[in-house]
Amino acid sequence: MTEYTVNQPAHETEDGQIARFQLANGLRIVMMKSAVVPVVAVDIWYHVGSKNEERGKSGFAHLFEHMMFEGSANVGKSEHMRLISDVGGTCNASTSKDRTNYFQVVPANQIKLALWLEADRMRSLAITPENFENQRDTVKEERRMRIDNAPYAPVFYEKLDEFAYESWPYKHSIMGSMDDLDRASVDDVKAFHDLYYQPGNAVLAVVGDIQIQETLKIIQDYFGDIPAGAAIPPVHFDEPEQTEExxxxxxxxxxxxxxxxxxxxxxxxxxxxxxxxxxxxxxxxxxxxxxxxxxxxxxxxxxxxxxxxxxxxxxxxxxxxxxxxxxxxxxxxxxxxxxxxxxxxxxxxxxxxxxxxxxxxxxxxxxxxxxxxxxxxxxxxxxxxxxxxxxxxxxxxxxxxxxxxxxxxxxxxxxxxxxxxxxxxxxxxxxxx
Amino acid sequence: MTKVPVRPPIDDTQLGYRFPVMHHSTLDNGMALTCIQRRDIPKIYFRMGFKLGDRHIDPALSGLTDLLARVLKKGTLDRSREEIASAVDFRGGYIGALSGADALYVFGEFLTEFAEFGFELLSEIVRRPLFDESILAKEKERMIADLQNERSSPAYLGQMQIVRALYTPHPYSYQKNEETVAAVTRDHLIDLHQRRCRPADATLVIGGDIEPQEAERLSERYFGKWQGDPDTREAEPLPPNAPQRRIYLIHRPGAQQVNLMLGNPLFERTHADYEAMVLTNKILGGGGSGRLFLKLREEKGYTYGAYSSLDVHREYGAWYAQADTRPEVVSAALSLFFEEFEKMRSTPVAKDELDSARRYVVGVFPLRNEAPSSIANLALWQRLYGFPDSYWEEHLRRLEAISVADVQRASDTYIRPDNMSIVAVGDAGNLAAELGAFGEVEILNERLEAEK
Structure with a gap:
């Protein structure tokens, strides 16, 4: 049984060459060896952003991004950051209109840890109502800090898109409204994870001082048994042509x-x-x-x-x-x-x-x-x-x-x-x- | 059967770190040169530094060094401002200058094929600036208008006031305003440039895709004829005050949040306690695993982020903690800050917590300095301080040697709630009375002047 398809030669690549693979569950993997410094970047993109949010749920993709740090089957609340920090690595995440990404940059010998952490939270989340309320409060403070309390920010981050677009996907802000943030529930978190945080909707990139085949084996071991998900509902922009200023x-x-x-x-x-x-x-x-x-x-x-x-x-x-x-x-x-x-x-x-x-x-x-x-x-x-x-x-x-x-x-x-x-x-x- | 471990797969070995090889030389005129070759990116990084800091200017002319940095690349005896901008942009390059507390930095980045142009232009800018009257006038006008922009940011206001509270009367506390910027003349720029931008005080670091011999040859060609004696006059600046506990409330009408900053003065960068304080700071408020973040954000949801940081310069330093909170929880947040400060002072940190902080600070060093530009920055900084080539590796070794007792002693010595300076930026409305519970409150306006 072939667990992955090899689209590029399987031999070890020279620095800078791109190697790509796909697991049977749909996870796409891209790797590049770059051995100048003993550092590895592990970056995973989920093809979901604020454009995928339903009306009345603005800001949810970003709020959800916060929940990905609140614990999964084998990782406790706040433990992801601590484990990465403990080995001298850095990690973070970001949400845009089109996608959400999660990344760690770690010393080259800690690549397993970074991949394991990403696999654990792709497989399952362990969310409590308390954690959810805590992150809702945190995101509301983030909104106040970035938008409500800053000069010009409401236009840059909100009004500009609200005014320029006519159709919902890009028209609403990534941060979402306070009302919509208040409306979100723990059940929404589970449903969102089930739908969008599945291997077929993700791309995993690993770049740095790595051995391609060895890294592929680790990825296969950690991500291989995560079940493939259902089809993702398409986003319809239906943006009418603008005819007047x-x-x-x-x-x-x-x-x-x-x-x-x-x-x-x-x-x-x-x-x-x-x-x-x-x-x-x-x-x-x-x-x-x-x-x-x-x-x-x-x-x-x-x-x-x-x-x-x-x-x-x-x-x-x-x-x-x-x-x-x-x-x-x-x-x-x-x-x-x-x-x-x-x-x-x-x-x-x-x-x-x-x-x-x-x-x-x-x-x-x-x-x-x-x-x-x-x-x-x-x-x-x-x-x-x-x-x-x-x-x-x-x-x-x-x-x-x-x-x-x-x-x-x-x-x-x-x-x-x-x-x-x-x-x-x-x-x-x-x-x- | 799953092949996934249930415990985090951590490699127990710590990768050793060797700072890249530096090639040093000195031109006959005294200019120090360092080259760090790296061939994987076809680009050259120029980093030049002059020992020209806050201490070298008259406080009535605060902003003079910023203006010097802004005007340097806006015209030389050989090229107009437009010609410089066009020549740099045409090559997809970058050239800039910045003033810091202890040094003036001039930097540039160019693709390898334009390396020689980089040397030529950098040389022209630092050796033969025009300091055109009308360009200076425009830059002054922009800088004054920019003050309004800066004051519209609550984070900027907080930062300015905490620096002022912690460093006065040391020159690090000098801050520009409309009057000091207006007072700067072309003669001031020429005088400062003649005194402080001299070859013997200059350090040039060249990183990236160039052979050290070629870097030396081009440096000799473009900087070798540069003459001028260094300025030997050095006034002894006053040390900072030892401030008492005091709260500065900066009134920002209609503010949606309160930006809090709390801090104490600290020592100079070469102080023996520096490494102990780096780890103390990491445990208390460094990043998403610091105690402040875990308490104020992850447990309470009072803020998007709560951190502490060190701000240490050649002569003095400071440390401060910060968080932006909604107005309703300001008192609760301040109380938690003080609880965490007291805990650091009174209870030894767990060995695990210290080791974890250490593993981060030591381990992240190569990560943070992955790019050739970051390595060039570190090399310049090290040379401006006169540290040996082994400095960064020694710094990492000193971090390895810090004990639980060292952290406790550093916490007890340098985290001093009783005479902490506290800054709050928010709508003064009900806030003044509320903050009164934490100490004497002085209300300031956005120019950081006492409100009448």
């Missing part, structure tokens, strides 16, 4: 200065136009020589801070521009300038030098993302979870390097339209008394 005024009690966000709807990660817009992002927003930094910060001096960029979501995406107005600047001045710069990228082709600059920046970014084993593991999980193609770690760069000035202009014309954007004017409400 949307505008909102938001009163921010903690903002020291007025600010504005311009949000354009963009295509999903991986589509042809996505890469063209990545080039546009470099030209418009990346670095002190970028067009918008020069315009807003150096030439017009209308903004105190400026940033812009695109999300890498697997569903309908957003391209955001955020500007904090300098005292004395009126919003129409900023809007006019952004309009001119957007028009320029829609109508004029990039120069050879600008294109080369963007390409050099992509190459440098690519190299920087290979500096740490965890970063490599996380990219392998990303490309495997959403595209079933871990090799994109290396080949994705080519798609960026192949973008031409004509492609950038065409994508800009398609997406940087006034009727395709949402604008939020942030007023410094606390400063007006």
């Amino acid at each position: 949307k505008r909102l005024v938001w009163q921010d009690p903690f903002a020291p200065l007025p600010a504005v966000t311009f949000t354009y709807r963009t295509p999903a990660y991986g589509s042809a136009d996505y890469y063209s817009l990545e080039v546009a992002e470099k030209i418009l927003c990346d670095g002190e020589s970028s067009r918008l930094y020069r315009r807003f910060i150096e030439t017009d001096r209308s903004l105190l801070h400026f940033q812009g960029g695109m999300d890498n979501r697997i569903g309908p995406g957003l391209f955001n521009f955020f500007g904090q107005l300098k005292p004395g600047t009126e919003l129409p001045v900023v809007e006019q300038a952004l309009g001119e710069e957007v028009e320029r990228i829609c109508n004029e082709l990039l120069s050879d030098e600008e294109l080369q600059k963007a390409r050099n920046q992509f190459r440098a970014d690519f190299v920087s993302r290979l500096e740490r084993n965890y970063d490599k593991a996380d990219q392998l999980c990303f490309y495997t979870t959403f595209f079933d193609e871990p090799e994109l770690l290396y080949t994705e760069l080519d798609r960026l390097l192949q973008v031409t000035p004509e492609m950038v202009r065409s994508a800009a014309q398609t997406y940087f339209r006034q009727t395709n954007r949402s604008v939020i004017e942030i007023e410094a409400a606390g400063r007006q008394q």
